Amino acid sequence: MNALQKTPIVTYVTRVGLSLEMDPDVCSAVMTASVVGPEMVRELGIKMAHRMERVAAIMELLATKGFIFEINKQVVYACSNKVEAQEIKRCMLNAGFKDREFQVLLEYTRGWGML
């Protein structure tokens, strides 16, 4: 088999997006349910801390799978070209994380020169 024939048809990058911003649904629930004042802000702070803790926990799980991290505009991206998207999603759901806590992005790239 020659060098050309060894090239895979596609390569991929799986990225898990973890927003460092408050979930808009949670944020609006707190803001509509509470009276505007210091307690509302404290509650938002608690929710925010909880969110950051969850993000950190997901990152720990992803790190064990060999993902590497980068950050862009308030979103941590965990990237891998070894673990497929559905596999890591199953893994996160099995670990108790919810769909709304992450966003799985998958990008395929055609092998060089492919039609």
Added chain:
Amino acid sequence: MAGVPQANLPFYKREDTWAMIIALLLTAAITGTYLFGGFGFFKSLAVSIPGWSNDFSKVTAGLNKNPAGIFVLFGFFLVAFTIGAKVMGYRVKQFVASFTVLYIVSIIVTIFGSNSFMKTYQLETPLLALVVGMIVGNLINLPGWFREGLRTEFYVKTGIVLMGATLPFTIIMKAGPMAMLQATIVASITFFSIYFAATKLFKLDPRFAATLGAGGSVCGVSGSIAVGGACRAEKEHVSIAISLVVIWAVIMVAALPAAALYFGMAPGPAGAWIGTSEFADAAGFAAAEQYNAMANLAVGDDRAVKTFTLMKVIGRDMFVGVWALLAAIMSVTLWEKKSIGQSERVDYGEVWRRFPKFVIGFFIASIFTTLVITALDTKTGAAYSKDALAIVKNLRGWTFTWTFLCIGLTTRFSALAAAGWKPFLAFTIGVIINVPLGYYLSNVVFVEYWLGVK
């Protein structure tokens, strides 16, 4: 990390960007020199190989009319592509060596493709380039450095932007909506035929089925990659879908032009049919050019290529992001049995992220040359179309010849053989529906529109 997707690269490192830069600057330079002086250089780029039978002196006589042309053409594109290649991070020395070989082979193939004996076997330059590439690529142990210059997508995108320069924007405005309508009808019916055949008849995974459907209906390899990524199909499944696209695309390069001629189709409807039923841009251009050559159309008669481009690029390629978004939504809701409120969030930026950016260059080129013609008086405008845009057409032809060679050289039958019969049959059901439907819409329902494209 290896294999960074084009969409995630900075704009100046993308093939689309460099295809646009090269083609738009070339179009602007040809126009500028035509109007203000210095046109001789670009005129010398237009290398044409005359038709010949037993007398090779016709070829040498033809080349002697523009003796430096063959070298100027090579030098110009070598420099232009190499600048892009360097910025995009290709290995420059290998690219230069590889493009040099590719160029020499393209000259040889064009000479043989212009021979009347080859024409009797319908081995015109596009098909001949494809066949030669496939034979060489699959039988000869090609060196690793050679791969660097085999950039099918880079060459075809450059050619498509050049195509825009020769397609008046008024035609795009007039025929574009019809192309979108016809493409939407065919793409929807074909997509869901493949999808339901794959899931209901052959019990394949819905993500796999959607990836197959996109390959067979939306825009071939790019469709499979976009939809496969959006719905998180497995790598193996995307590879199979691409293999099937390539197999059918290569078959259609020969089959569609031959069938269009057999049915006596006029160039406009024939190009529209190819644009509807061929699976990939590069292969589609090969088929449209092959039709042109087989139909013995007058030099400069571009109707089939124009209607093909309208159908494929405007009707189909532009909407890949929309299909990807729909697949992403179905993936996290329908296939995971979750409501929108419970499901993972979908990135609506998908539509723009997956939009083929070279199409913007295609539009800019078309608008630019249309404005130039409009600004000139009738006589000068007609002369500009005849002389300056003829150069653009000629250069576009060369970029397509390199494309066709690259398709052949990079089509690996050993890698394509492992598709499996279930996906093959599901995809083939789509082909069986798509091809007659494309013919019916192009040659019966919308025939007047396609005949009207001049």
